[in-house]
Amino acid sequence: MSQTLFTDHDIYLFREGSHFRLYDKLGAHAIRDGLREGVYFAVWAPNADRVSVIGDFNGWNPQSHPLGPRWDSSGIWEGFVPGVRNGDLYKYHLFTKNSGYEVDKGDPFSFYWEISPKTASRVWDLEYAWNDGEWMKNRHRVNGLKSPMSIYEVHLGSWQRDPGEGHRFLTYREMAAALTRYVKEMGFTHVEFLPVMEHPFYGSWGYQTLGYFAPTSRYGTPQEFMLLIDSLHQNGIGVILDWVPSHFPSDEHGLGFFDGTHLYEHEDTRLGFHPDWKSLIYNFGRSEVRNFLISSALFWLDRYHADCLRVDAIASMLYLDYSRQDGEWVPNIHGGRENLEAIDFIKRLNKIVYEIFPDTQTIAEESTAWPMVSRPVHLGGLGFGLKWNMGWMHDTLEYFSKDPVHRKYQHDHLTFSLWYAFFENFLLPLSHDEVVHMKGSLLGKMPGNE
Numbered sequence: 001m002s003q004t005l006f007t008d009h010d011i012y013l014f015r016e017g018s019h020f021r022l023y024d025k026l027g028a029h030a031i032r033d034g035l036r037e038g039v040y041f042a043v044w045a046p047n048a049d050r051v052s053v054i055g056d057f058n059g060w061n062p063q064s065h066p067l068g069p070r071w072d073s074s075g076i077w078e079g080f081v082p083g084v085r086n087g088d089l090y091k092y093h094l095f096t097k098n099s100g101y102e103v104d105k106g107d108p109f110s111f112y113w114e115i116s117p118k119t120a121s122r123v124w125d126l127e128y129a130w131n132d133g134e135w136m137k138n139r140h141r142v143n144g145l146k147s148p149m150s151i152y153e154v155h156l157g158s159w160q161r162d163p164g165e166g167h168r169f170l171t172y173r174e175m176a177a178a179l180t181r182y183v184k185e186m187g188f189t190h191v192e193f194l195p196v197m198e199h200p201f202y203g204s205w206g207y208q209t210l211g212y213f214a215p216t217s218r219y220g221t222p223q224e225f226m227l228l229i230d231s232l233h234q235n236g237i238g239v240i241l242d243w244v245p246s247h248f249p250s251d252e253h254g255l256g257f258f259d260g261t262h263l264y265e266h267e268d269t270r271l272g273f274h275p276d277w278k279s280l281i282y283n284f285g286r287s288e289v290r291n292f293l294i295s296s297a298l299f300w301l302d303r304y305h306a307d308c309l310r311v312d313a314i315a316s317m318l319y320l321d322y323s324r325q326d327g328e329w330v331p332n333i334h335g336g337r338e339n340l341e342a343i344d345f346i347k348r349l350n351k352i353v354y355e356i357f358p359d360t361q362t363i364a365e366e367s368t369a370w371p372m373v374s375r376p377v378h379l380g381g382l383g384f385g386l387k388w389n390m391g392w393m394h395d396t397l398e399y400f401s402k403d404p405v406h407r408k409y410q411h412d413h414l415t416f417s418l419w420y421a422f423f424e425n426f427l428l429p430l431s432h433d434e435v436v437h438m439k440g441s442l443l444g445k446m447p448g449n450e
Contacts, residue, residue: 004070004078005029005040011074017287020352022295023213023303027109028090028123031080038082039123041067041090043107044288045259046075049097053081054104055090055120062093075288089120091253096260103260106253108212108292113198115217119253122217126303128226132233136305140359142189142238143307145385145425151240152188153432154179155205156196156219172215172224176231184235191232192240192310194432196225200251205432206242207312208249208279212296215304229305238307240363241300245293245349246313247279256280264289270330274316276323284317285341294349301357309353311384314366314373317342343382350383361385363427374425389426392417397434403447 005025013019026042041053051067058064067077084090091104106113110121130136141147160178161167170178183191198211206216215225229239248264250256255264265280266272272281283289300306316322321329321337332340350362364384366373375381399413435441443450 005042006070006074006076006078008072011070011072011076014074014076014291015287017290019291020294020298022291023109023111023299026076027107027111027213028084028121030086030123030125036080036082038080039084039088040078040080041092041107042076042078043067043092043109044074044076045092045094045263047096047261047263048077048094048259050093050095051077052093053079053090054093055084055088057081057084057088057090060091062095067092084123086123086125088123089114090123091120094259099260101257101260103252105258106211108255108258110198110211110214112214112222113211113217116198116200116202119200119251124222126222128223130226130230130305132230132305135233135236139233139238139307142236143359143361145361147189149190149427150188151190151192151427151429152183152186153192153194153429155194155432157202157205169219172220172228175219176224176228179228180231180235180237183232183237188237190238190240190307192308193242195242195244195312197243200249200254204249207244208247208277209244210249210251210254212292213299226304233305239305240308240310241304241306242312243297243300243309244312245282245297245345246317247274247277247281249279264292268330270324270328271320274323275328276316283341284339284345290345290348293345294352297349297353298356301353301360306360308361308363308385310363310365310388311346311349312365314346314364314382315368315370317346318366318368318370347377347383351377354383354385364388365390371423385425386427387424388429388431389417389421389424390429391420392426392428393430393434396428397430397442397445400442401445401447 029040031038031040045051052062053065054060054062065081067079070076093104095102107121111126112122112124114120157169160170195206195209196215197209198214198216199206199208200210201208215222232239248255266283274281319337320339353362362384363386364373365388367390372381374384374387377383395413399410402410
């Protein structure tokens, strides 16, 4: 029996590039209406000739449950599969006749994935009884630009390990108690999590994101991650999530070459391949891709009550020649190096976030002198609320590294950032990036010995 969650208006917004609640429509959604019980599946794959749902409920058989293309040429395939239950594993099997391309893909809108290195999506509901109503009502006081912010940056997999059981990861539930207690004792106002979104390669710390609507299953279920955020909120601590719209990994089960074409990424590698991270770059000029990314941003603010999004690697999005030599990049229509489509996407992202969630903040990790990063869009800015001051960070750490005898000759490292301190709404970070790759801990950067 056919079933759809899409209205004509949904399709209109989807094509226009202004449907920002796609997580309510695409993906896997349970249907229980008294007559039927099962799951409605929907996936965007406009260039596929056949799409079916495979999973542990049908023996992973591509012939069992085909999806049908919508009549409106939106490229969305959909269908209702009876008997599928919460927790069942699934993928989409796609076949493209012209190229002979045949592949099994995870669901771009999956709420929960198998634990890596396994790659299937999991049917999952996001029901949770929140207890942070007081925080949500008053968080504008903590998140406001005039409020003090002291942020504790955390990678959940390495913050603390269980001393027994082979030093396993702590679960979200365990961290709800231990991390909340520690952060509260230390007096921080916010916790910033390195990307918790599902990622295939643990060593990327989450910055090679693949599941844009799912917290990583390495530490527990979506509800257990909600519990962690809920615990922090109940103790007066805000939650900042790192979010990575700049690039994504090329793993076969992910977004890359999704339906036998370069659907999410640019086909031209001068635009669609990142030379530093060996990853794929989104086609920000495509309406459906903007839908996908902005829906992801809103999803974490909506369903997970996140207070701020720290947006990663903005500089790599702004410049077409970022980390490229002459001949390795394509100028914009005016012959310049600015990525006009990415700039438009960033401005739209910030406008939408502040329209719907005015008591939150977006924070830019932007490492160049691009003007007005944290100024409103209507004044010509990019629209972020805050910007990391990377120059201050490097100057301060350089000063720390000098022997006290020589520091009187190095005071310019401490004073130089005052020249531009009020050009943006700056945060002063001591980032995780400065203590990795043999750079040494903050203590290790100091002269002398322990």
